[in-house]
Amino acid sequence: MTALAESVAGAGGVAPETPVRRGRRGSGAWRYAVLAVLGLYFLVPIAASVWFTIRERDGVSLETYAEIPGAEGFTEAFTRSLAIAGLTVVIALVLMVPTVVLVNLRLPRLRTTVELLTLMPLVLPPIALVVGVRSVLAWAPDYFFGTPLAEAFFALQEPALPWILVLVYVVLALPFVYRALDAGVRGADLRTLTEAARNLGASWPRVLVSVVLPVLRTSVLNASFLTLALVMGEYTIAVILGFETFPTWIVRISGSQSQLSVAVSVLSLVVTWVLLLMISALDRRRGTKETS
Amino acid sequence: MTAVSARAAGPADLRERPGVPIRLDGLTRRYGSVVALDGLDMDIAGGEFLALLGPSGCGKTTALRAIAGFDQPDAGRVLVDGRDITGVPASKRDMGMVFQAYSLFPNLTVAENVAFGLRVRRRPKAEQTARAAELLDLVGLADRAARYPHQLSGGQQQRVALARALAVAPQVLLLDEPLSALDAQVRVQLREEIRRIQLELGITTVFVTHDQAEALSVADRVGVLRSGRLEQVATPDELYERPATGFVAQFVGTMNRLPAQLADGHVALLGVRRPLAGAAPAAGSVVALVRPEALEVSAHPAGNARVVTRTFSGASTRVLVALPDGVEVRIDVASASSADLVPGAAVTVTPAERPVLVVADEPRGEGA
Numbered sequence: 001m002t003a004l005a006e007s008v009a010g011a012g013g014v015a016p017e018t019p020v021r022r023g024r025r026g027s028g029a030w031r032y033a034v035l036a037v038l039g040l041y042f043l044v045p046i047a048a049s050v051w052f053t054i055r056e057r058d059g060v061s062l063e064t065y066a067e068i069p070g071a072e073g074f075t076e077a078f079t080r081s082l083a084i085a086g087l088t089v090v091i092a093l094v095l096m097v098p099t100v101v102l103v104n105l106r107l108p109r110l111r112t113t114v115e116l117l118t119l120m121p122l123v124l125p126p127i128a129l130v131v132g133v134r135s136v137l138a139w140a141p142d143y144f145f146g147t148p149l150a151e152a153f154f155a156l157q158e159p160a161l162p163w164i165l166v167l168v169y170v171v172l173a174l175p176f177v178y179r180a181l182d183a184g185v186r187g188a189d190l191r192t193l194t195e196a197a198r199n200l201g202a203s204w205p206r207v208l209v210s211v212v213l214p215v216l217r218t219s220v221l222n223a224s225f226l227t228l229a230l231v232m233g234e235y236t237i238a239v240i241l242g243f244e245t246f247p248t249w250i251v252r253i254s255g256s257q258s259q260l261s262v263a264v265s266v267l268s269l270v271v272t273w274v275l276l277l278m279i280s281a282l283d284r285r286r287g288t289k290e291t292s
Numbered sequence: 293m294t295a296v297s298a299r300a301a302g303p304a305d306l307r308e309r310p311g312v313p314i315r316l317d318g319l320t321r322r323y324g325s326v327v328a329l330d331g332l333d334m335d336i337a338g339g340e341f342l343a344l345l346g347p348s349g350c351g352k353t354t355a356l357r358a359i360a361g362f363d364q365p366d367a368g369r370v371l372v373d374g375r376d377i378t379g380v381p382a383s384k385r386d387m388g389m390v391f392q393a394y395s396l397f398p399n400l401t402v403a404e405n406v407a408f409g410l411r412v413r414r415r416p417k418a419e420q421t422a423r424a425a426e427l428l429d430l431v432g433l434a435d436r437a438a439r440y441p442h443q444l445s446g447g448q449q450q451r452v453a454l455a456r457a458l459a460v461a462p463q464v465l466l467l468d469e470p471l472s473a474l475d476a477q478v479r480v481q482l483r484e485e486i487r488r489i490q491l492e493l494g495i496t497t498v499f500v501t502h503d504q505a506e507a508l509s510v511a512d513r514v515g516v517l518r519s520g521r522l523e524q525v526a527t528p529d530e531l532y533e534r535p536a537t538g539f540v541a542q543f544v545g546t547m548n549r550l551p552a553q554l555a556d557g558h559v560a561l562l563g564v565r566r567p568l569a570g571a572a573p574a575a576g577s578v579v580a581l582v583r584p585e586a587l588e589v590s591a592h593p594a595g596n597a598r599v600v601t602r603t604f605s606g607a608s609t610r611v612l613v614a615l616p617d618g619v620e621v622r623i624d625v626a627s628a629s630s631a632d633l634v635p636g637a638a639v640t641v642t643p644a645e646r647p648v649l650v651v652a653d654e655p656r657g658e659g660a
Contacts, residue, residue: 195391198381199457
């Protein structure tokens with residue numbers, strides 16, 4: 001099926017409801033109106049940003065974008081943020097995949113508790129979280145002075161790769177990661193699949209690698225993407241703890257090089273979109289491979 | 293046994309393992325206050341096809357899961373070939389299982405699914421491929437090897453699941469209502485095929501179902517469970533002809549319940565006397581259990597019973613008749629001689645000349 005035919009079929013998915021309704025033509029017009037307003041709402045600021053970055057005294061140029069790689073501090077901040085994001089994704093998945101699977105298969109009674117726990121970061125304002133973290137970071141090295149624990153607290157705050165940010169971001173990402181994975185587990189009949197694998201002689205680690213992860217592939221990708229987007233855009237915590245990450249760098253240079261900072265923002269938006277498209281493309285490729 | 297001669301057709305190394313006996317010894321399992329298994333004892337012979345039959349919640353699935361190792365009994369033992377495997381994890385039990393829900397791994401092809409158990413056992417790649425092909429051939433799906441599960445119909449998926457379960461040459465085959473998600477025609481076809489393959493391989497098989505027709509049609513013996521206990525285990529014929537309890541009689545096949553009197557070894561019902569089958573529960577007022585084909589009905593102007601409905605089903609026709617005391621009975625007659633048994637017709641009903649099973653006068657549907 002071509003992409004066009006697929007999108008047409010997809011649009012047809014809502015059709016069965018509409019014929020029975022009255023005033024269908026009117027609702028169609030409304031749909032476009034809402035779409036147009038929303039489109040303007042989202043696109044106008046982006047278009048304005050793009051225009052701001054390419055406008056020059058004597059016409060239009062992409063020079064600002066060419067300056068990005070060489071900009072002072074860009075490479076360090078960007079790679080640091082990427083590293084933090086990667087580590088956050090790995091730790092969050094290592095923590096949550098077994099948790100979600102266990103809760104669904106073996107310990108359904110703990111579901112409510114785990115759901116509440118993973119919701120905490122959404123309920124708790126990040127500012128409260130970071131103030132708490134900062135107090136502990138300030139107090140702990142003194143309190144544990146002379147012990148390895150104090151060293152550990154210093155290591156957590158290494159400016160080149162601040163592990164403390166990784167740990168805080170893991171907590172912030174929990175609600176998204178849990179929800180994405182839980183939806184995947186519930187969508188597939190994971191209990192029967194794991195029992196089938198166990199019955200065929202697979203050990204638990206084997207079940208996790210050969211059965212659970214492939215089934216959860218899409219949810220794992222979704223969870224990773226949400227976490228990545230979260231980390232690449234997080235400003236409050238990084239700036240309060242005094243680390244330079246990609247977002248704080250953008251804000252720092254915006255004073256002296258406003259055009260450059262907006263160009264970087266536009267670029268990061270594009271990168272996010274490309275990632276999103278890649279994930280859905282990966283999924284679609286699997287779909288077509290299976291149906292061909 | 294016919295199975296032995298038929299075995300020659302099956303894949304070679306499956307046949308090298310004759311069916312092993314299974315013994316369930318006092319299996320007990322409680323979920324909170326619910327008793328799923330209440331000291332279940334059962335012997336399953338090597339190579340036997342045993343169906344576990346019962347209403348939902350009777351413990352049949354719990355029993356199967358205890359054999360498979362997915363459910364740990366609170367008390368009792370599971371013995372396979374004389375060996376106590378109660379504490380052995382499911383992955384080391386050497387049993388093949390087909391589940392009620394579709395259980396194929398969605399990310400693997402049909403052939404990869406079938407070879408999964410061999411891959412886990414680190415068998416050579418060539419053996420995996422050859423074996424998958426062999427098993428797919430056995431279930432008639434050799435041409436679907438490269439497909440993915442979602443490209444198959446429900447019946448085909450369950451066939452692949454059967455091939456996958458058999459690919460590792462298990463000691464025991466466990467079937468947990470594998471046909472219940474399928475439509476009627478495929479069910480009948482597939483259950484016959486399962487039986488054919490089981491006979492070819494001679495593998496000990498436990499088949500859980502709530503469908504009595506399914507159990508009676510394929511199994512060597514049928515165990516009827518009720519509230520976690522075995523009511524009766526017998527061949528389909530015996531279960532149908534000589535149910536041990538009122539529950540079994542009600543659950544297996546259609547059974548009419550008629551008020552009757554028991555006196556000196558004979559049953560008086562519908563104005564005639566018939567010999568008593570089995571043991572007498574109590575003297576005096578009892579309930580006679582009579583199969584639809586063990587009643588005779590004929591149109592008679594002076595008859596005091598009335599035909600209520602008439603349901604044609606091919607060679608036989610089922611007639612629902614209201615007796616004078618208001619009791620309704622189902623009677624099967626040959627369609628050829630049922631022309632005048634139209635709704636409203638006056639008829640007479642007579643029990644056939646054969647022994648009658650009676651139970652104590654208990655409330656209808658008790659425990660069902």
